[in-house]
Amino acid sequence: MKVTLPTPNRTLGFTDALGLVGLLGLLVARYIPVARIIPFWGCALRETTGWPCLGCGLTRVADRVAHLNIAGAWDVNPLGTVAALFFALMVVVTVLHLVFAMPVPQVELSPREWHRVRIAAAILVAINYAWVIVKTKFPYLLT
Numbered sequence: 001m002k003v004t005l006p007t008p009n010r011t012l013g014f015t016d017a018l019g020l021v022g023l024l025g026l027l028v029a030r031y032i033p034v035a036r037i038i039p040f041w042g043c044a045l046r047e048t049t050g051w052p053c054l055g056c057g058l059t060r061v062a063d064r065v066a067h068l069n070i071a072g073a074w075d076v077n078p079l080g081t082v083a084a085l086f087f088a089l090m091v092v093v094t095v096l097h098l099v100f101a102m103p104v105p106q107v108e109l110s111p112r113e114w115h116r117v118r119i120a121a122a123i124l125v126a127i128n129y130a131w132v133i134v135k136t137k138f139p140y141l142l143t
Contacts (some may be wrong), residue, residue, distance in 0.1 A: 002108040008101040015104050019094025022087025030066035035059050037102075052136045054129055075135075079128035 028034065035041045045053040057077035064073035065084040073081040096102040109117065134141055 001110070001113055004106045004108075008103050008104050008108060010098055010101050012098075013104065015090060016094045016097060018087065019090040019092075023091045023094070024089060025062060026066045026084070026091070029059075030061035035063075046136075048058075052132050054125065054132075056132055058134070077128065077132055079124060106124070 023078065042058070043053050043056050045051060046056055058080045060076045061073045061080040061084055063090065064070070064076065065081065070085070073084065093102075093104060097104050
């Protein structure tokens with residue numbers, strides 16, 4: 001892994017894009033009740049089969065994180081909560097970068113490290129999906 005710290009700048013980059021998307025998403029989740037105003041909003045897989053999809057609960061996670069209910073968000077979808085908190089962190093980093101010219105560290109991973117990251121991500125998604133399935137289909141197992 002190689003970490004470099006560029007000179008202070010206010011140039012838009014990938015981190016800033018994540019921060020702006022995170023800001024927009026959290027503001028929408030905070031102030032617009034998307035699930036109530038869009039009639040077809042919901043999980044089609046869950047509505048037809050009763051089984052949750054990989055992304056089930058992400059709207060509720062965004063809403064709860066935007067309202068600072070982290071425990072409630074974690075209960076719905078743990079990995080989604082981590083992602084929402086990551087986007088919130090990117091909002092803070094973007095503000096610091098664009099307003100105060102804070103340098104954003106650049107991380108470069110080797111192909112072997114990227115391979116390990118992909119494997120870890122796949123394992124985390126599988127564990128999270130198992131949690132969502134147990135939580136929605138077999139909640140009595142968690143008591």
